[in-house]
């Protein structure tokens with residue numbers, strides 16, 4: 221797959237990105253607080269594993285999952301304190317209601333809009349009843365076609381989504397309460413607005429609405 225070709229270049233560019241993204245770090249901490257210390261979480265489409273490692277470092281039992289074996293090899297090498305495995309977020313090996321949280325940072329960016337509901341259905345299945353989902357995406361309506369992603373031979377389409385589209389798909393599969401945030405890009409990023417959605421599988425009162 222394309223990310224097997226681009227994995228080393230992707231890791232070089234993004235593995236330290238959280239150092240320069242205070243908004244993202246604050247949201248990841250909020251996610252961790254909502255989930256609760258030492259509870260099991262999945263980081264879907266984890267790439268080189270930096271967000272998985274961040275979640276491990278703030279006290280969660282985090283497993284990074286990615287379709288690309290090369291990404292998983294890099295993540296396992298760079299962050300031995302976390303668990304990583306090859307997997308497909310459309311068909312996870314985890315049992316139903318088995319994880320307390322799911323992080324999905326930019327892993328929906330290669331989906332078409334009609335793939336949102338199937339992907340969110342699988343996330344909803346593996347989350348426990350009080351489970352928390354945090355996902356991110358590029359905000360807009362365009363699709364960007366990259367012929368030489370990160371100056372490799374990888375070819376990828378990046379689909380932008382409007383927050384309302386994401387919220388509607390999440391509610392369709394049964395997520396109950398959805399908190400949407402949009403921020404401007406940091407100087408170091410591709411110049412697109414960034415969307416973040418925190419959503420709950422029903423029966424949770426864990427979210428503190430006055431946090432960032």
Ligand SMILES: C[S@@+](CC[C@H](N)C(=O)[O-])C[C@H]1O[C@@H](n2cnc3c(N)ncnc32)[C@H](O)[C@@H]1O
Pocket residue numbers: 223234264265266267268271285286287288291307308309310324325326327329330
């Ligand atoms: C844009 S990267 C995001 C990586 C990382 N989450 C980050 O924030 O830097 C998208 C990742 O999703 C992975 N991915 C794409 N489709 C997937 C699928 N069906 N199941 C699991 N991972 C997938 C890719 O291999 C890639 O590592």
